[in-house]
Every structure is written in structure tokens, then in C-alpha cells.
Amino acid sequence: MVEWTDFERATIQDIFSKIDYKSVGHQALSRCLVVYPWTQRYFASFGNLYNAAAIVGNPKVAAHGLTVMQGLEKAAKNLDNIKATYAELSVLHSEHLHVDPDNFKLLADCITIVVASVLGASFTAEVQAVLQNLWTDFERATIQDIFSKIDYKSVGHQALSRCLVVYPWTQRYFASFGNLYNAAAIVGNPKVAAHGLTVMQGLEKAAKNLDNIKATYAELSVLHSEHLHVDPDNFKLLADCITIVVASVLGASFTAEVQAVLQKFLAVVVSALGKQYY
Numbered sequence: 540m541v542e543w544t545d546f547e548r549a550t551i552q553d554i555f556s557k558i559d560y561k562s563v564g565h566q567a568l569s570r571c572l573v574v575y576p577w578t579q580r581y582f583a584s585f586g587n588l589y590n591a592a593a594i595v596g597n598p599k600v601a602a603h604g605l606t607v608m609q610g611l612e613k614a615a616k617n618l619d620n621i622k623a624t625y626a627e628l629s630v631l632h633s634e635h636l637h638v639d640p641d642n643f644k645l646l647a648d649c650i651t652i653v654v655a656s657v658l659g660a661s662f663t664a665e666v667q668a669v670l671q672n673l674w675t676d677f678e679r680a681t682i683q684d685i686f687s688k689i690d691y692k693s694v695g696h697q698a699l700s701r702c703l704v705v706y707p708w709t710q711r712y713f714a715s716f717g718n719l720y721n722a723a724a725i726v727g728n729p730k731v732a733a734h735g736l737t738v739m740q741g742l743e744k745a746a747k748n749l750d751n752i753k754a755t756y757a758e759l760s761v762l763h764s765e766h767l768h769v770d771p772d773n774f775k776l777l778a779d780c781i782t783i784v785v786a787s788v789l790g791a792s793f794t795a796e797v798q799a800v801l802q803k804f805l806a807v808v809v810s811a812l813g814k815q816y817y
């Protein structure tokens with residue numbers, strides 16, 4: 540699950556409070572049908588979509604544009620639960636309508652463009668990043684800053700040790716590591732230390748490929764699911780231990796805002812690692 544920062548939550552509510560759903564939905568769906576004409580095939584029942592004027596003048600396009608925006612409003616009101624909120628809608632679009640999922644991104648881009656044209660100068664780069672669920676400049680800078688300030692070896696060692704001590708069932712995946720008998724044995728085990736560093740190097744890869752974490756983690760996800768059979772709930776546990784160790788290392792400079800960024804980053808990593816499971 541993606542964790543939203545306060546800025547992101549406020550920005551999303553703000554965008555939805557400022558736009559006219561009917562007009563934005565109508566314009567965005569019309570643009571999608573005009574600019575990417577192959578999307579028309581899903582709307583055969585809508586009648587005349589012969590050219591741009593026909594599309595814009597078609598009352599079914601206008602009505603359906605509003606429906607799409609009401610669907611988005613539901614997501615905006617359930618930010619922490621978008622997947623569940625969209626469960627039925629996902630089944631509808633895949634199993635019943637057979638919409639090629641590439642098209643979602645095209646309609647989303649049209650919505651971004653129309654919102655930009657409506658909000659004008661107040662649609663800053665930061666607001667755009669939130670709407671597109673990209674990383675803001677602050678988030679990018681904060682993530683690089685965290686990684687530049689921590690000692691991977693020490694943070695990785697401490698975090699993996701904590702995970703194995705606090706959630707002892709995670710030890711079963713590391714049977715080949717030898718003595719994990721108690722906290723002292725875990726902390727003193729050189730394989731734990733070495734693997735902690737490996738995990739942090741894996742995270743560094745994600746931090747260096749923020750726009751492409753899923754693809755960057757494709758092999759790692761296969762490894763953890765199909766070969767190591769790691770229960771994906773455990774990813775979140777290790778991520779939480781990493782957050783705690785980073786907090787203890789950075790001290791007062793680990794503000795609530797920095798925490799929100801790190802937890803968002805780790806949530807994306809956890810979701811990318813778990814991708815292979817779903």
C-alpha cells in the first residue's frame with residue numbers, strides 16, 4: 540500500500556474541490572477518444588463517434604466522462620484503500636469490458652492535461668507530481684539525502700538483526716545462516732551482517748531508480764516468491780525495522796516529513812517485491 544504524505548492528501552482533496560467533474564470528465568474522455576482513436580472500440584454502444592465534433596457533442600460521452608470522474612472521486616476519498624475500492628471496477632474493465640490496461644494511462648494523461656488547463660498557474664510541478672503519483676522534488680531529495688547519510692553496512696546489519704529477533708518466525712528463511720539461537724548470536728552472526736548489507740544495496744538500487752522500481756525489482760520479486768517462498772507480509776516487517784534503525788541513526792533530523800517520505804519509499808519497494816505474488 541502506498542503511504543500518502545499530508546501534502547499529497549491535501550493536494551488531492553484540493554484538486555477535487557476545485558474542478559467541475561462534469562466538464563473535466565467530458566473534456567478528458569473526449570480527448571482520449573479523439574487523440575487515441577482505438578479507444579473508441581470500447582464505446583461502440585455510444586453511437587456517433589465519427590469525428591472530434593461528433594465525439595464532443597455526443598451526450599453519452601459527456602455522461603460517461605462524469606461517471607469516470609465520480610469513480611476517481613471514490614478513489615480520492617479512499618486513498619488508503621484504493622485497491623479494495625476498485626476491486627469491482629477492475630473486474631468490470633478486465634473481465635467484462637476487456638479494456639487493454641495500457642488505455643488507463645492514456646485516459647489518465649488526458650485527465651492530467653485537462654486539470655492542468657483548468658487550474659492554470661496553480662497546477663504547479665509539485666501538484667502535477669501528486670496527481671500523477673510521481674515523486675515530488677522534496678521526496679527525491681529526501682531519499683537521496685537519507686541514503687547519503689547512513690552507513691549501509693551498519694543500518695542493514697542492525698535492521699536485519701532486529702527483524703530476526705523481534706519477529707522470530709522470519710528466521711526460518713535463513714536456516715543456512717547457522718547460529719541464530721538468541722539475540723546475541725544473531726547480532727554476532729557474520730552472515731546476518733553480510734546479508735544486511737546486501738538488502739541495503741538492494742534498496743539503494745530502488746533509490747537510484749525511483750521511477751522504475753517495479754522493473755528494477757522484477758528478478759528480486761521472483762527470487763523471494765518463487766525460489767525463497769518468503770511470505771510477503773515479512774517485507775513490511777523488515778521495512779519497519781529499517782525505518783526504526785534509520786530513525787535512531789538520524790535522530791532529530793528524522794522529522795515526521797522525512798519519515799513519511801521513507802515510509803512511502805519502503806511501501807513502494809515492498810509492493811514491488813510482492814508484485815510476483817499477485
Ligand code: HEM
Nearest residue numbers: 578581582584606607609610611631636638642643646647
Ligand atoms: C481513469 C481510469 C478509468 C476510470 C476511473 C473508469 C471508471 C469507470 C466507471 C466508474 C464506470 C462505470 C461502472 C459501472 O457502471 O458500474 C466505467 C465504465 C466503463 N469504462 Fe471505464 N474507467 C477508466 C478508464 C477506462 C478506459 C481507458 C476505457 C476504455 C478505453 C474504459 C471503458 C469503459 C467502458 C466501455 C465502460 C462501460 C460504459 C457503458 O457502457 O456505460 N474505462 N468506467
Ligand code: HEM
Nearest residue numbers: 709712713715737738740741742762767769773774777778
Ligand atoms: C526490504 C525488503 C527486502 C529487500 C530489499 C531484500 C533484498 C534482497 C537481496 C538484494 C537479496 C540478494 C539477492 C541475490 O542474491 O540475487 C536477497 C536475498 C534473500 N532474501 Fe531478501 N530482501 C528483503 C526482504 C526479505 C525478507 C523479509 C526476507 C525473509 C524474512 C528475505 C529473505 C531473503 C533470503 C532468505 C535471501 C537469500 C539469502 C541467501 O541465502 O544468501 N528478504 N534479499
